[in-house]
Amino acid sequence: MPDKPQRRLAAIFVLDIAGFSRLMAEDDAGTLNQVLAQQQSLIAPAIRRRQGRIVKLMGDGVLAIFPSVISAVEAAAEVQAGAARYRHLQLRIGITLGEVLIAQGDVYGDDVNIAARLEALAPLGGVALSAAAYAQVQGRIPYTFEDMGLHEVKNIPQPVHVYALGQELTSLPSLRRSPPASKPKAARPHRGMRPAVLLLAGSLAAAAAAAGLWGWQQAAQQSSVAAVMPGTPAAAAFEGRPVIAVLPFTAGNLQPAVARVLSEEVIRSLAPAGGIGVIAPGSARAAEGLLPAEAAALLDADFVVSGHLPGTLRDGVRLEILQAGTGAEPLSILPPQPQDSVSGLAPSLAANVLRYFGKALPEFSPGGAADDAVLKLFTARSLMQQGDRSGAEQAMQRALQMAPDWPEAQALAALWHLDTLTGPLTHLPQRAAEAAQMTAGLPPAAAVLQLRALAAQFAGQSGEALQLAETLAQDYPNDASGQLTRAWLLHLAGQGGAAQKVLDQARRLDPLPQPAVLTVQAAIRLAAGQEAEAATAAAEALVLEPAAQHALVLHCASLAALGSFEEAAAACGRLAGAPLTLDQASAGFPYTSQAPLRRLRTGLSLAGLSGRP
Template sequence: MPDKPQRRLAAIFVLDVSGFSRMMAEDEAGTLNQVLAQQQSLIAPAIRAHQGRIVKLMGDGVLAVFPSVISAVEAAAEIQAGAARGRHLKLRIGINLGEVIIAQGDVYGDEVNIAARLEALAPVGGVALSAAAYSQVRNRIPYRFDDLGLHEVKNIPEPVQAYALGEELTSLPSLSQAAPQARPEPGGGAKRSVRGVWIAAAACAALAAAGGGWWLAGQPGFRDSQPEMPLPAVEAARLPPLIAVLPFTTGSGPPELGHALSGEVIRALSSIPGLAVVAPDSSLAAAGLPPERAAELLGAEYVISGHLPGPPLQGIRLQIHGGSGRAGLPARPQTSLPKLTAAAAADILVYFGQPLPSGRAVLVPDQALMQLLVARSKLAEGERGAAGLALQQALLLEPGLAEARVLQAMLELDFLTGPLAGLPQRAVRAAQRLEGLPAAPGVLRIRALAAQFGGRPGAALDHARMLQQEYPNDADGHLLRAWLLHLAGQGAAGEAAYATARRLNPVLPARYRSLRAAMLFASGRDEAAAAAAGLALEMEPRAQLALAVRCAGLSGLGRFDEAGRPCAQLAAAGLTLEQAAGAFPHGAAAAQQRLRTGLSLAGLPGQR
């Protein structure tokens, strides 16, 4: 999409659910599920079938643009007919014709505000049109529109004429025969001046509502983690400098937006071999600390802070602390949020003398990115249903958004905090979801897990090695490789990989402690495994992986009374011995037998 905003004549389509606030008050979860289902099954397909493009989803509302009023009205007719036939929510639709500004996937201008006002005037089950839009269809529709008269629109100097069509819309015949392109009739009204809209306003609201856990993408189990004592082993003789990008602060927006943008900068640095970058969740643990305290907590040689002094697209002002002192990098205005974070990452790379990545980055529309960030936040907070809804919204806005598909697969897999029953099968399904996608970090992790659970440990390690080579700053990738190496009996290499994971993510979340417990158990260190599992359970009491390791580890030590408590939790969840054993794909028969024996002695039933 060109960087320069473009003016274009378009039919602007705004849809909203009638009575949404009342229904939310009565049944929030049920209403949200209905809204999303209707958007997926009825609204989005109808818009696309009539050459429309969804610009954004606004809770219960939809903003779309069409090449002609004819197309927009036909889509409205199809949607309202479908809503009338099924047990759908009742809708209102407003359509205007006018000039808009198109920039980075969004549309702006007074004509959008007019379309929104028309939607509020529309009858339930019908549509309201502006005079300009009505002039395009009045001789094509065999029904009489109601003249709603003139209506004021906020910030529009002249009142707007509105026309409405009610239930007759659902029986509208085809209008497309020789339909002309959208254009106003002579004398249909002078063009109004178009004013820009702050592109991140909706983003701020969405992220503020989602809370502060936005950036732990696909990483449930983060709680008030404590740093673990550093391990002496490291994988490289000469390590690259460790930098920490702290959560950005904001001058006028909510803090959640600054946090979200700093997380995106960290992800943009994940493939840079010349730097070691602290993972997002550890950086979040240092939020609000002075740079020297943050450096001490995280073991970082450099700490980067950032501030957004005004609206986000005006740029991020960076401060780099460490080395010879402090350096400031000026804010650089950008035209979209993805470009904003890419520019900040590029400034960091130039400062540290690192080459910029080759190739053109994929630019995600801002609204889709915001839904992605909300999904990450909800995942981190354990709100799986809300995370799934946000991901589906993101894919409605940008159907080809690979990262949303990855997060959906991770949500289904739920490797470290989900139920052990059916884990191997979930790994296979998650990998199938991602067939054909490029080898991004999440894709490689899931492929490695599916291979390991599928009895192909060599392929699993190949995926993990590719992840290490292509994304050396992906801490979770190093953690996964450490686990796989331990399962393969390569304990020394596994310890080195785990040391790297801990250097990049020094404030250990529950998922690290759970998988560390599994590694220790695989290497025969039952006491250390039980202790690590106990720490994980203090942070995430539902983690069945940690429950199983603690149960088997304590049982192996002969502490059967203590082992019985986590075992009872697993049994209460309906887990059997066979299901638990299937979730631990040990390469060595001895480790698998120790697991089975420990769980059995602690009382986990063999079958139900």
């Protein structure tokens, strides 16, 4: 059943590339490559970091909506500052505030047309705001806008008052995309490492005779500090448990999406590693396009790993490792190492990272899939990230046809079948059982353990579910999704304090706002009788993913408990398959503890759902 249209007040953001037609006429292929790179490395990350939602990527522009005008203007400032710094294509941005109609993934309304008109009036490298948008930021952020007066907009009866800010937007100190001044982290004074030029332990043996050893010697001579000799693990000079962020890789000849997915595969390969913390893919993805020092600050990471693919996947990846607070020069550079298969590339890169930190290597499972199947799975992951579920599932089926016995593809297909985030709640227990069956006989990878734990909970086997979640957390300490599953199961069992502690651990691995994390936080707050905090957390989750089903239920129940009955009913009315009964809406919450279940059902009953609370 298609989603019902939704009306929402939002900040509407329209971006366009200046002179796009002329540039395409001069060099269509080169221009298109620049556009795609700019969208993926600069514009999309800036929008995501400000909790914006990209509605449409057009050939020469972007349409997005934000929860506030301030966040939209901050995103515009970051985009224009980045475009100026890296000499990207010149951009214009228009922003207004108004009601939009959201239907089938698109937005409609007069204010969308107004935002497009504002974009056309914006100065190069700047932004134009309507009076409604300007009223939201006037006096609240340090920008001086030019009053451009009234302008006509096609099919809009009243002229629009326009305020603009030009290229001075890019020179504001708070928006410059330069590395922050080096200083130790006050929050973790015990951490630290002597600034040094390090090589990945044991990884340069083959290359040292040709160029690697010479490169290390040159770097050591140029450095003003003592250099640790090759083979010395980084852990020998670092105190504490290092937190590592693997940033989205870049590529010379391959599609950027392939490089990005590969970096996330490296993160997954690091999930079993002990003695380190690894930032989750969702948060690492948001740091795309940032300088390493900026990414480290955003993610609160001690080290940043970046990578570049100069050729094909089999040609390998050039890795650089930088420590936060020690300047812009990398501590270590590992040249690309040719691979026998694509499926072994991510584990190989993960092993190199672990050697650098002197950590024990987990037992990486062998590949077992042909290159074509791996590439197809990469495509599936990339399409799912872009919101193209249909295309992602088709690519997944193709990967399974190529490698029907490949455990990784089978487990991912089962996870997508379960779809705990946006899938209808009424059939969630059935989907959980089906997903567990799909993974029968597979090795106990993180995704497999997660699915089996959830299926056990829905089957009323809370003890087994918690045991599986504990195994998941022990075997894959850096799997943020696994930690989140454990927090959810503890909450369902009525162990709110333990659930909150585990949720905080998950947030350390996934520090940027994620809809699933916010949903679990909302559930914990509601169970504790903190309805206002629950409503806030659920609302934040819905900004990031408007179709998040558990968040809609929690938003509905918490608003009703606060006496906001109309808003609560509206939230429940947005559930897939609405109107739902009380039993149907609570089907996705398999509590074994009665107190939080009663609180949830009471809220849903107050919101007008039929059934006994």
